[in-house]
Amino acid sequence: MANPTIVHHSTALKVLRYIKGAPSLGLFYPTDSPLQIKAYSDSDWVSCPDTRRSVTGFCIYLGNSLISWKSKKQKTVARSSCEAEYxxxxxxxxxxxxxxxxxxxxxxxxxxxxxxxxxxQYAIHIASNHVFHERTKHIELDCQQFVNNVIEV
Known part of the structure; x- marks a missing residue:
């Protein structure tokens, strides 16, 4: 977004042409779908070769319908794939x-x-064990809200 190029512009035009050409397509939210939130979370450890930061991705469904999604670089450099997943x-x-x-x-x-x-599996272990270990103390401040509201699967 900071340095758009001609390639970005042409891609944006393709997306707009697609949206204009398919007005009947969209997200479907059936009324008989159960009201349960299901989320899928993942990260790609050290995926940016320049900043060495990991990328977080998630998608969240309400019943069978997608309602939220995101893919974003993490704010800090993760020391391990476990930390990036956490x-x-x-x-x-x-x-x-x-x-x-x-x-x-x-x-x-x-x-x-x-x-x-x-x-x-290591991130699952850290999430289920509320006592931070010596190697995970640096995550404690960033993720304290998650630790207090962990959702077990």
Whole structure:
């Protein structure tokens, strides 16, 4: 976004032409879908060759419909893939909490517990063990909210 090029401009035009040419396509939210939030979280450790920062990605479904998604570089350089995954889980949990509060504001407080799916066994261990170890103390301040609101799968 800081330095757009001609390639970026032509790609944006392709996206706009697609949207204009397919007005009937869109996201479908069926009324009979269960009100359960399901989230999938992942990270790509040290994926940026310039900054060595990891990329967090998540998608969140309400029932069978996609309602939120994000792919973003993490703010700090992760020391391990476990740390990058843990930070991705923390960001996803914050988004789940926000969506849950929004659903409560819309008078939909009768939905079931949210599920968070992730694939790193070490990050799962850190999330389920609330005592920070010597090697994970540097994550404690950044992810404290997640630790207090961990959602077990």
């Amino acid at each position: 930070r991705a889980m923390a960001l996803t949990t914050c988004e789940i909490n926000w969506l849950s509060y929004m659903l409560q504001d819309l008078q939909h407080s009768s939905f079931t517990s949210a599920l968070l799916y992730y694939d790193n």
